[in-house]
Amino acid sequence: LRKLQKMSPPEVRVNGADPSEWEWDGPDVSLKPGDKYTITLSPHDAPDAPIRFVKEEGDPVGDGEDDYxxxxxxxxxxxxxxxxxxxxxxxxxxxxxxxxxxxxxxxxxxxxxxxxxxxxxxxxxxxxxxxxxxxxxxxxxxxxxxxxxxxxxxxxxxxxxxxxxxxxxxxxxxxxxxxxxxxx
Known part of the structure; x- marks a missing residue:
């Protein structure tokens, strides 16, 4: 947890003048309940390396109507x-x-x-x-x-x-x- 606190915020990549077109390594702006992200920490990373959130892609959670x-x-x-x-x-x-x-x-x-x-x-x-x-x-x-x-x-x-x-x-x-x- 201490290492995470010392890390820099997620990186932002500026692509033009419109902020809606910028990219960043943080959670998706349209975050929904149930979305999961992974943050990978490595002993080889610099102490102030930016945090990188990677969205876990899995099977979409359905309502299970097809199951019995x-x-x-x-x-x-x-x-x-x-x-x-x-x-x-x-x-x-x-x-x-x-x-x-x-x-x-x-x-x-x-x-x-x-x-x-x-x-x-x-x-x-x-x-x-x-x-x-x-x-x-x-x-x-x-x-x-x-x-x-x-x-x-x-x-x-x-x-x-x-x-x-x-x-x-x-x-x-x-x-x-x-x-x-x-x-x-």
Whole structure:
């Protein structure tokens, strides 16, 4: 951070009298939320070398409408059950019955592909606000992590997966006799 503070501001190249035609090595003037830039520091650079921002070109973040998601767990022998599209773009939902053991463990697969696992940061995760990781094929064993919902055998559990424009969340609701049960 100290090296960055000592560096000169991004270089500006003057191309004529109109400033709108000038070029510079700083962030784009039409910067949008989600744009990413890289600043490379090298021990060989002069201490007062100008900072250079390089925009990361990646796949444009879409709304994911072309993708589908499956849910897998012991309840379906780890074979994917396709989730239904919800009323909101990016929302997928499925209602399952809690198994006899009272615990519903699950994770997701993007497009039903086993190398596109979506999983929580911790195993047996009971938090709806835990980070949603993936899709990846491998992540040092963490791709085997599951969300875990405790419910009485036979209770309906509605599971929602939301993935759209870089935002992700997992939610579940437990129902008994078609009525919502508040959870812990």
């Amino acid at each position: 998601y499956t849910i897998v767990g012991a309840f379906n022998d780890w074979e994917g059950d396709r989730m239904e599209d919800g009323l909101v773009t990016g929302l997928r939902t499925l209602t399952l019955d809690a198994p006899g053991g009272g615990t519903l463990d699950f994770r997701f697969l993007k497009n039903g592909e086993e190398d596109q696992v979506i999983y929580p940061a911790t195993d047996k995760c009971t938090s709806r606000s835990a980070p949603v990781l993936g899709p990846v094929a491998e992540d040092m064993g963490r791709e085997k992590n599951v969300w875990s919902v405790k419910a009485e055998a036979g209770q309906s559990v509605k599971i929602d997966l939301f993935i759209c424009r870089g935002r992700r969340s997992v939610m579940w609701t437990i129902f008994q006799n078609e009525h919502f049960l508040p959870s812990e």
